[in-house]
Amino acid sequence: MNTQDELPHSLIPEPRRRNDPLQLLLNGKTTTIAGPMVRYSKLPFRQLVRDYNTDIVYSPMILAREFVRNSNARLFDFSTNYKDTPLVVQVGVNNVTDLLKFVEMVAPYVDAIGINCGCPIREQVREGIGCALIYNEELLIDMVHAVKRKYGDKLRLETKIRIHDDLQRTLKLCLNLCSVGVDWLTIHGRTKVTRSSQPVKLDAIKFLTTGIHEKYPDKPVVANGDCFHLDDVKRIQEYTGVQGVMAVRGILANPALFAGYDKCPWSCIERFWYYAIEFGGLPYQLIQHHLFCMLENMNISKDLIKEMMNAKSLPQLLDWFDDHFYLKRYTDSNFGETEEIPYR
């Protein structure tokens, strides 16, 4: 019996594509992308980076296995709204069946789905998820093939990979992924064991991009690694020949990176507070960590930051901000526009 025959198809909406990421990547300008971060790339943060010239935004990796089986996991892992576009939802998965189910459930609410083939976290790798997939080429290709065979052009599918020590192996993988219809590739220029403190290998990204474009001239490639300032976007693009540049740690610390701010402007703090409260759903520690990353980037004194980290709850944290700064609310004039820190 075919599994698909058993599904109540009439209940399932078609994949949506309000804003096609592929068209953005093919428009001749360098596409700016906020990459996936487990825990952090949730709706309030996604909206914040969209306010500052980010073209495409990723969700955190969501585990397919949990998502398709457990409604509490769904509630916790994914919320969205009509402004949350273009959105790529990233999936952690180790088999075709779970992936097809995940795609069926998520595709109506997103612009593309990305498979995480880069996460080096041990628990995931042991399950064959994340970075394990670049060593399990056959499975990865099968998964991409299965999705593209079912959905064709109706659904955009991306893979975010790390590189192997042997770059020929990575190139072969990339070409095989292109041959089964992956819509674009994101290459994080580090191997499974390279620490993020080591510089990203732009030479490797350049080699792979060139190799991919020789055979598939129109296939967009995105470079990931060490993009901390707007200048880096240009430098990385010019050096590697990619169509898009993805920032992750850089944009966590400075969500206005792609708008050309070298340091996180105060406006990000005001907007983040607003979105976190307005959309809801973020656990307190997460909100505190976002604010910590931004304040640190703004060079606020260590003692003050330490004090902030002592706040034990959201209302306490808000009081701390109001005690030390003029924090505008969205109902105030010039809300979310100030660059300088408005100390009290």
Place this chain on the structure above:
Amino acid sequence: MSEVERHNVLMKPQTLDSVTGEVLVRKSTGKQRIRKGQTVEQYNEQLYQYFQVEKGPMQTPEGWMSQDVMNASEKNDLSLKQNRLVLLNWAYKMYYLGEWDKCDKYCLHLKDLFGPYNLGKKKIQKEMEELDYMIEKCQLKVVAKQLQDNL
């Protein structure tokens, strides 16, 4: 087999049943573990729950919170942290906007609602303390405002 090769073999899960997605994974010790599959019926139940009942993922556009939404959300299973967080958020919003009087009353209401779930569980205790904090602060602010208005 080299260390790297051995490691890569360990990372390769094997699909045992392509209908249910039952997968065999190996732990680093070499021990095998089965990740149970999901039957067609179980998946169809999830599809129904997700598309028909949940109406897809939670949608929170700007302005989604309202008293009506909160009244409806009170009926959700409040033993779940995520469901309590929805209600707490409404209190946070009032606190953020400085609507002290409304926030005070709503926090008192939430204390009544959450009370029965506060059976010594540390996390709920934290939420109760947070509500107490907001109530205290709101009451101080209300008094301060009254004094200022009377000056």
